[in-house]
Amino acid sequence: MTTENASHYDHLEQMSVHDLLVNINQEDHTVPFAVEKAIPQIEALVNEIVKRMKLGGRLIYIGAGTSGRLGVVDASECPPTYGVPFDLVIGLMAGGDGAIRKAVEFAEDDAEQAWKDIAPYEPNANDTVIGIAASGRTPYVIGGLQQARAAGLLTGCIVCNAGSAVARAAEFPIEVVVGPEFVTGSTRMKAGTAQKLVLNMISTSVMIQLGRVKGNKMVDMQLTNIKLQDRAAKMVMSEIGVSRQEAEALLEKYGNVRGAIENYNQTN
Template structure:
C-alpha cells in the first residue's frame, strides 16, 4: 500500500541538542498547538462512532480499545477511568494492550507484531454482535491492531481506527477512520508526543460523549461517579447541594443515605 507515513517524516526542527531549555520547550509547545486542530478535523468521524456506540450500548454492547505501546496504554487509561468517573462496571469499556498488563509499565518485546493475539485477548470477554472495537495505532500498521480489527470485521462487529497516518492500513481497514494528522513529531518518529496527545483527546471525547449520551451525566455533573475518597464525597455533596438548592450539611446527609449523587438528587427532588 502506497501512502506517506507522516509519523516518520523528519521533524520541523533540527539540532535539538544545541537548543537551550526554554527554546526546546517553546518549540515543543508550538508543535503541540497543532494537535487540537487535527482532532477538530475528525469530529464528523468521532460523531459517527459515538452515535453508533450509544445505540449498541443501549443493547448491552461494550467498547473495546486495542493497541500496543503508547497507543495501547492510552486505551487502557481511558477505559480504567470510566468506572470511577461515571459509575459504569469495568466490563463495559475495556482496554486491551499487546503484551497484557505487564506492557502497561514495561515494553513487552515483539508483542505488537503478533497479528492473531488481539482477537484471542478479546475472546476472553465473550464477544457479542453489539460490541465495538476501536484499534489505536499512530503508525496505522501495527499487526496486533490490524489483526484484531480484521477478525472483528469478519465476525460482523463495528470497527473504528484511530491513527496519525491518513490512508494507512488501519484507516483503510476500519469501518470508521479517525485520522489525526498532527504532522511530523518534534522528535522525529516519537509518537508518544503529538500523536499520543491527539489520541488522548480523541479518546476523552469518545468515552465522555458516550457516557453523556447514555444518561450517566446530569446537567454538567458526574452524578454517577464513585464516592471512593473524601475529595469525591465532598464534590458529591456540593453537587447535591447545587442540584436541590439545599445547604451543604443536608446535602451530605442525603448523599450518605443514598450512596450516589443521582440517587440523592432523585430522592430529594
C-alpha cells in the same frame, strides 16, 4: 508515513531548555486543529457506538505501546467518573497489563493476539472495537480489527497517518494527521496527544448520550476519596437546597449524587 518524517527542527541537543520548550509547545499547537478536521469521522463513530451500547454493548480499545496505554487509561477512568461497570469500557494492549509499565518485545507484531485477548469477554454484535495505532500499521491492531469485523462487531480506529492498513481494517476510521514529531518518530508526543484528545471526545460524548451526566455534572461518579465526596455534597446541596449534613446523609444512604437527588425528590 508522516509520523516517521524528519522533524521540522534539528540539532535539538544544541538548543537551550527555553528553546526546546517553546518549540515543543509550538508543535503542540497544531494538534487541536488536526483533531478538528476529524470531527465528522468521530461523530459518525460515536453515533454508531451509542446505538449499540444502548442495547447492552461494550466499548473495547486495543493498541500497543503508547497507543495501548492511552486506551487503558481512558477505559479505566470511565467507572469512577461515570459509575459504569468495570467491563463496560475495556482497554486491552499488546503484551497484557504488564506492558503498561514495561514494554514487551515484539508483542505488537502478533496479528492473532488481540482477538485472543478479546475472546474471554465473549464479544457480540453489540460491542465495538476501536484500534488505536499512531502508525496505522500495528499487526496486533490490524488483526484484532479484522477478526472483530468478521465476527460482526462494530469497528473503528484512531490513527495518525492517512490511508493506513489499520484504517482499511475499520468500518469507521478516524485519521488525525499531526505531521512529523519534534523528536523524529516519537509518536508519544503529538500523535499521543491527538489520540488522547479523541479518546476524551469519544468516551465523554458516549457517556453523556447514555445519560451519565445531568446538566454538566458527573451524577454517577464513585465517591472514592474526600475530594469527590466534597464535590458530591456540594452538588446535592445546590440541586435540592439541603444542608451539608443532610446532603452527606443522603449520599451515605444512596451511594451517589443521582440516587441522593432522585430519592429525595420522590419523598419530598
